[in-house]
Amino acid sequence: MKNQTLTSFTLEQFALYHYSNGDVTRVPKTPEETNNGMIRLDKTTTELELVYTDEDEKVFNFAVKDLLGGNNDDIPAITDLKVNQTNTGLVYTNEKGIDVLVDLVELIKKNETVTTMTIDEHDNLIFVNERQARQQVNIRNVVKEPWHKAEDNTEATALSDNIFTNGWVGVGLTPQQVKEAIHHLKPDEKLRINGSIYARNSYYADYVFDTYFSNEVSNLKEDYRFKDLTTVESFIKANHHLPGITPITALEQSTEEGYLINVSELSIQLLEKVEELYLHTIEQQKIIESQQEALDKLQKQFTQFEQEMKDKKEN
Numbered sequence: 001m002k003n004q005t006l007t008s009f010t011l012e013q014f015a016l017y018h019y020s021n022g023d024v025t026r027v028p029k030t031p032e033e034t035n036n037g038m039i040r041l042d043k044t045t046t047e048l049e050l051v052y053t054d055e056d057e058k059v060f061n062f063a064v065k066d067l068l069g070g071n072n073d074d075i076p077a078i079t080d081l082k083v084n085q086t087n088t089g090l091v092y093t094n095e096k097g098i099d100v101l102v103d104l105v106e107l108i109k110k111n112e113t114v115t116t117m118t119i120d121e122h123d124n125l126i127f128v129n130e131r132q133a134r135q136q137v138n139i140r141n142v143v144k145e146p147w148h149k150a151e152d153n154t155e156a157t158a159l160s161d162n163i164f165t166n167g168w169v170g171v172g173l174t175p176q177q178v179k180e181a182i183h184h185l186k187p188d189e190k191l192r193i194n195g196s197i198y199a200r201n202s203y204y205a206d207y208v209f210d211t212y213f214s215n216e217v218s219n220l221k222e223d224y225r226f227k228d229l230t231t232v233e234s235f236i237k238a239n240h241h242l243p244g245i246t247p248i249t250a251l252e253q254s255t256e257e258g259y260l261i262n263v264s265e266l267s268i269q270l271l272e273k274v275e276e277l278y279l280h281t282i283e284q285q286k287i288i289e290s291q292q293e294a295l296d297k298l299q300k301q302f303t304q305f306e307q308e309m310k311d312k313k314e315n
Contacts, residue, residue, distance in 0.1 A: 012049050012051050013046050013047070013049075014026045014046065014047045014049065015044060015045075015046055016044065016045045016046065016047050017029070017040060017044060018040070018041045018043045018044070018045070019034070019038050019039065019040050019041060020037075020038055020039045020040075020041060021038050023038075026047075028040065049061050115127070115128060115129050116128045119139070122138070123138060123139045123157070124136050124137070124138050124139070125137045125138075125139050145157065146165055146167070147161075147163040147164070147165050148163065148164055148165065149161050149162060149163060150162040150163065150164050168182065168185060168189065168190055168191070168192075169190065169191050169192075170191075170192050170193075171191070171192070171193045171194070171195070172193055172194035172195040173192065173194050177194070199263075199264045201264055201268065203220050203221050203268070204220065204268065204271075205268050205269075205271035205272040205274075205275055206220060206275075207219075207220035207221040207224050207272075208224070208226065208272055208275040208276055208279070209275060209279075211224055211225065211226050212226045212279055224244075224272075226276065226279070227243060227276075229280060242273060244269055244272050244273065245266075245269050245270075245273070246262075246265065246266070246269065
C-alpha cells in the first residue's frame with residue numbers, strides 16, 4: 001500500500017470447534033475441561049483472520065467476519081479476496097458475486113499511534129502524542145556542556161562559539177596521566193599539554209637580521225630599528241625596560257590573578273632580543289679579536305725589543 005508504513009498483510013485460516021454448551025474454540029478442549037457433561041459436536045467450521053504487522057513488528061489480528069459485518073454462518077465461503085485498484089483496501093467477493101470493500105487505511109488508522117518529535121531552534125525537544133497533547137523539554141537542561149559561551153555564560157554548542165571554562169584542562173593526556181596529574185597540579189595550573197603548541201602570527205623576528213645586514217627597513221617589520229649598545233643603555237635608564245619589550249605598565253593587571261601576557265607576542269620579542277644579543281656579541285668578538293691581534297703585535301715587538309737590549313748588554 002502506498003504511503004503506509006505497514007510491514008505485511010496476510011490472511012490466516014483457523015479451525016473452530018463447537019461444543020454442546022455453545023462454546024466455540026480454536027483449540028480442542030481437554031478431557032478435564034469437558035468432564036462436566038459438555039461434549040464436542042461433529043460440526044467444525046473455519047474462521048479467516050487478517051493479520052497486520054506494523055513497522056515495529058507489532059501484530060494486529062482482525063477477524064474477517066468482523067470486517068465484513070457478519071458471522072461465519074452468514075459468510076460460508078469466500079470466493080475472491082484481493083487488493084483494490086487504489087491500493088487502499090481489500091475487495092471481498094461473496095458466493096453471491098457481490099463485492100464488498102474493506103477499507104484498510106481506516107482500519108490501520110484506528111490502531112496506529114500518530115506521534116511526532118522535533119527539536120526547535122531553541123533546543124526544545126517537542127513531543128506530540130496521538131491525542132495531540134504537546135510536551136516540551138529543553139535539551140540544554142538535560143545535557144550539560146562543560147564549556148560556556150563568553151557572551152552570556154550559557155552552554156556552548158557551536159564550533160564558532162567563544163568558550164571558557166573554570167576548570168583545569170588536559171590536552172593529549174591518557175586517562176591514567178590525567179588521574180595522576182589532577183592530584184599533583186602545580187600552583188595555579190590550568191592547562192597541561194602532551195604535545196606541541198602551534199600559533200600563527202603575522203611576522204617573525206628575522207627582521208633583526210634583515211635590518212642589520214642590509215642597513216635598510218625590513219619588510220617583515222617596518223618600524224624596527226637596530227640600536228647600538230649606547231642607545232640601548234640610554235633607553236633602559238630612561239624607561240626601565242628593554243626597547244622592543246612590552247613594559248609592565250602596558251600589561252593588563254588583575255589584583256587577584258596578576259598580569260595578562262600575550263605569550264605569542266612575548267616569544268617574538270624575546271627572540272628579537274636574542275638575535276640582537278648575538279649581533280652585539282659578534283661585534284664585540286670582532287673588537288676583541290682585533291684588540292688581541294694588536295696585543296699580539298705589540299707583544300712581538302716588545303719581545304724583539306727585549307732581545308735587542310739583551311744583545312747590546314752582552315756586547
